[in-house]
Amino acid sequence: xxxxxxxxxxxxxxxxxxxxxxxxxxxxxxxxxxxxxGFAISTEVNNVNVAVVAPNRTDSVSDAVDRLAHNDYFTFKxxxxxxxxxxxxxxxxxxxxVLFDSDYDRLAADLAAGIESRPAIQLxxxxxxxxxxxxxxxxxxxxxxxxxxxxxxxxTRMLFNPQMKSAYNFVPGIMGLIFILVCAMMTSVxxxxxxxxxxxxxxxxxxxxPVKIILAKMIPYFAISCIVLIMILLLARYLLDVxxxxxxxxxxxxxLLYLLLSLSLGLLVxxxxxxxxxxxxxxxMVMMMPILMLSGMLFPIENLPKFFQVVSNIxxxxxxxxxxxxxxxxxxxxxxxxxxxxxxxxxxxxxxGVSLKKFNDKLE
Amino acid sequence: MxxxxxxxxxxxxxxxxxxxxxxxxxxxxxVARGEIFGFLGANGAGKTTAMRMLCGLSYPTDGSGTxxxxxxxxxxxxxxxxxGYMSQRFSLYNDLTVWxxxxxxxxxxxxxxxxxxxxxxxxxxxxxxxxxxxTLVGALPLGWKQKLAFAxxxxxxxxxxxxxxxxxxxxxxxxxxxxxxxxEAAEAGTTIFxxxxxxxxxxxxxxxxxxxxxxxxxxDTPARLKEQFHAESMDEVFRTLARGAQRAE
Numbered sequence: 001x002x003x004x005x006x007x008x009x010x011x012x013x014x015x016x017x018x019x020x021x022x023x024x025x026x027x028x029x030x031x032x033x034x035x036x037x038g039f040a041i042s043t044e045v046n047n048v049n050v051a052v053v054a055p056n057r058t059d060s061v062s063d064a065v066d067r068l069a070h071n072d073y074f075t076f077k078x079x080x081x082x083x084x085x086x087x088x089x090x091x092x093x094x095x096x097x098v099l100f101d102s103d104y105d106r107l108a109a110d111l112a113a114g115i116e117s118r119p120a121i122q123l124x125x126x127x128x129x130x131x132x133x134x135x136x137x138x139x140x141x142x143x144x145x146x147x148x149x150x151x152x153x154x155x156t157r158m159l160f161n162p163q164m165k166s167a168y169n170f171v172p173g174i175m176g177l178i179f180i181l182v183c184a185m186m187t188s189v190x191x192x193x194x195x196x197x198x199x200x201x202x203x204x205x206x207x208x209x210p211v212k213i214i215l216a217k218m219i220p221y222f223a224i225s226c227i228v229l230i231m232i233l234l235l236a237r238y239l240l241d242v243x244x245x246x247x248x249x250x251x252x253x254x255x256l257l258y259l260l261l262s263l264s265l266g267l268l269v270x271x272x273x274x275x276x277x278x279x280x281x282x283x284x285m286v287m288m289m290p291i292l293m294l295s296g297m298l299f300p301i302e303n304l305p306k307f308f309q310v311v312s313n314i315x316x317x318x319x320x321x322x323x324x325x326x327x328x329x330x331x332x333x334x335x336x337x338x339x340x341x342x343x344x345x346x347x348x349x350x351x352x353g354v355s356l357k358k359f360n361d362k363l364e
Numbered sequence: 365m366x367x368x369x370x371x372x373x374x375x376x377x378x379x380x381x382x383x384x385x386x387x388x389x390x391x392x393x394x395v396a397r398g399e400i401f402g403f404l405g406a407n408g409a410g411k412t413t414a415m416r417m418l419c420g421l422s423y424p425t426d427g428s429g430t431x432x433x434x435x436x437x438x439x440x441x442x443x444x445x446x447x448g449y450m451s452q453r454f455s456l457y458n459d460l461t462v463w464x465x466x467x468x469x470x471x472x473x474x475x476x477x478x479x480x481x482x483x484x485x486x487x488x489x490x491x492x493x494x495x496x497x498x499t500l501v502g503a504l505p506l507g508w509k510q511k512l513a514f515a516x517x518x519x520x521x522x523x524x525x526x527x528x529x530x531x532x533x534x535x536x537x538x539x540x541x542x543x544x545x546x547x548e549a550a551e552a553g554t555t556i557f558x559x560x561x562x563x564x565x566x567x568x569x570x571x572x573x574x575x576x577x578x579x580x581x582x583x584d585t586p587a588r589l590k591e592q593f594h595a596e597s598m599d600e601v602f603r604t605l606a607r608g609a610q611r612a613e
Contacts, residue, residue: 007471011460018459198454205419205449205526206472207441 004208008216015190016220026186030178030228034235037170048095048136051077051088055102064144068098071143074136089126096136097124098144168243171236172324173297175255176317178232179262180291182225185283187266190217192279195270214359218263225259236328245331251324254334254341258320261348265316268355291317319343369396372524372555373418377427378436380413387413389578390427395571397523400546400556402566402586405575406606411559412528414575418557419526420444432523445473448517448525452532455513458502462493465501466516473520480519487515507538514545518554525549527558531565543568563599574602576609 016023050068054061057079069076077094088094099122101107107120121144127133191214194200203213233251236242244251265287273279292298294308295317301309312318323340326332334341373395380388388410395401405411416422418431420440429436432446456465463484470480488494491511501509510530517525527546531539543565550556550570558569566572566586573583582589582605586598595601 004472004474007468010471011457011464011468014460014464015457198451199457201421201451202449202454203472204421205444205447206469207444207474208472 005212005216008208008212009219012190012217013220016224022186026182026224026228027231029181030174030232031235033174033178034171034232034240037174048074048132049077049093050074050096050098050140051080051085051094052098052100053080053082053085054100054104055082056100056104058105060108061100061104064100065098067143068140073139074143085124089124092126095126095132096140098122098140099124168240168329169325170297171232171240171242172321172328173295175229175232175324176258176295176297176321177288177291178228179225179255179259180265180283180287180317182228183221183259183262184266184269184287185280187217187221187263188269188273188279188283189276190221191267191270192273192276196275210360211356214267214356218267221266222259222263225262226256229255229259242328243331244328246327246333246336250334251327254320254323254327254337254344257341257344257348258316261316261344261351264348264351264355267359268351271355271358290315294318295321297321316344316347319347371395372397372399372433373401373429373431373557375418375427375429378414378417378424378429379426380410380417380422381425386578388417391575391578391580392427393573393580393583395524395555395557397555398550398553399570400550400558400568402569402572403557403559403575404566404572404602405559406609409575409609410578411575415526415528415557415559418443419447419449445520446523448520448522449528450513450517450525450530451528452510452530453528455509456501456516459500461498461500462488462504462512463497465512466519469516470519475520483519487519491515507534507541510534510538510542511545514542514549518549522554524555524557527556529559529561531560531562539565563597563602566598566602572598574605576605581605 052065052068054065065076068074074096080088080097082099085097085099089097101118101120101122104120107117110117111120123137123140125133125137125140191200194203200213204210229252233244233248237244237248266283269279269282269286273282290312294301294304294312294315296312297317301312301318304312319340323337323344326337327334371394373393375394376392377390378388378392379386379390391414403411403415413422417424417436418429420431420436420443423440424436431443434442434446436443457468460468466484466487467480470484475483484497485494488497493508493512496504496508501512504512514525514527514530517527531542534542539562546556546558546568558565560566569586571583571585572589573580574589575581582592582601584592589601590596590598593601593604595604
């Protein structure tokens with residue numbers, strides 16, 4: 001009984017190992033994505049060039065400019081004349097210009113005293129990249145506010161991710177995406193390949209139970225995904241400095257559950273698709289798109305139209321990404337995301353049940 | 365067929381219906397040990413469905429049958445352990461080596477490691493393939509692959525081997541060699557159940573059945589069938605029978 005199962009697992013592993021190109025892609029994609037999202041694509045403000053127009057360089061103005069110049073996120077390009085603002089922005093030499101009013105000291109004092117007057121500082125920002133522009137504006141304001149002695153009504157504190165590093169946000173998203181890719185897509189394609197080649201028939205005529213054929217297919221992909229998971233966690237911790245304060249084991253066990261879920265999804269796809277191409281398309285369109293759009297990976301779910309907010313509830317990645325985010329960045333223990341765990345577990349049970357049943361029905 | 369011969373496949377009124385459609389309509393026949401039984405019919409005549417029932421893959425709607433002494437209704441799993449199967453559509457895994465394929469199928473049929481070792485050595489030396497044991501199957505010519513596939517389909521020494529159009533796409537010389545393997549196996553007591561589209565191959569069979577519209581319309585030795593239909597060749601016999609077919613593909 002044991003023997004034929006093991007020969008099967010061996011066979012599946014050989015198929016995967018022999019296919020060097022696919023193997024390489026599976027191992028490389030997570031690394032590339034992590035590095036890409038972690039460093040290259042970032043919505044954070046970095047090295048924004050700032051010029052200053054200050055008709056009256058009083059002490060308080062110089063103080064403000066000093067703080068600006070010493071900030072890592074801005075590069076101080078020097079004082080310019082008001083006439084040059086337009087050209088410099090147009091040429092892209094600077095991303096933002098700070099204009100101090102000639103009467104800055106008095107206006108700031110008035111504001112502090114609560115006397116209404118005109119604004120003391122004007123910000124002119126290149127908004128061709130909206131994201132950068134808005135974060136730059138917000139950040140500039142917070143730096144300059146210290147100088148305008150005015151007391152703000154709000155005191156804002158960014159918890160968990162005070163530097164607003166976007167890598168923190170993307171790591172859970174990448175995990176949600178990559179496991180579906182490896183598990184669901186590759187398993188479904190490999191099952192459908194056997195159907196397409198006709199080998200499934202040969203296997204079905206043999207005394208191996210169909211369930212064993214499927215399980216044997218899942219094991220190697222599960223193993224690969226575990227390796228990928230460990231790789232991602234290591235990269236996240238040591239390359240991107242993601243805190244993981246909620247405990248690595250919690251993240252790990254939840255991810256294992258998510259892997260099982262992805263494998264069941266792959267099995268389900270394989271019972272529907274007849275050709276490898278179809279399996280690939282179904283995995284890509286039916287699974288990847290919702291993950292990208294509806295899981296909160298790229299866009300916050302609260303920002304979606306009401307209809308899609310409801311739809312997003314059935315996207316497993318949504319619950320997984322949410323839980324991983326909480327554990328990785330907010331430092332919650334796994335118990336705190338029990339709701340997500342229960343939802344993912346029930347989804348896995350249902351999916352596995354349905355797909356195994358469909359698989360068996362198909363045999364007749 | 366004399367009574368002293370042992371019956372390996374026995375089928376009585378075997379029927380398979382899919383809804384209104386009767387794919388296999390009350391077929392009955394016996395196949396004796398060591399016989400090469402040709403199972404002919406145009407596409408859509410019901411060959412595949414009948415064969416699937418005999419292999420334990422499909423449950424008959426009506427009728428009864430035994431294969432290698434096991435009931436096709438109740439003992440499908442036991443049948444699977446005592447038969448071999450090979451189809452033209454798929455023979456072996458191309459990305460595995462000759463030896464890995466043997467180990468896989470040996471393992472599937474629950475042979476022990478030492479059995480797999482000794483039998484694959486024996487098969488390889490009989491086919492003169494000893495040097496190719498570590499070659500990827502994908503690198504072998506099609507004809508070799510088919511021969512190897514047949515050898516592997518019999519690695520667990522099954523009582524019956526089902527061959528589903530085993531020589532499709534193979535050149536005449538290799539087909540000839542392939543049939544020599546089949547003869548060898550039959551002489552050693554393995555029963556061969558083969559479907560084919562090549563009528564010259566039908567001449568090689570001990571007995572031939574021809575299915576038309578889900579029924580068996582003729583069943584006898586090739587010589588007697590030719591006599592009965594006043595035909596020169598099996599091809600003529602087949603065409604005479606197939607002309608009356610109602611079902612298209």
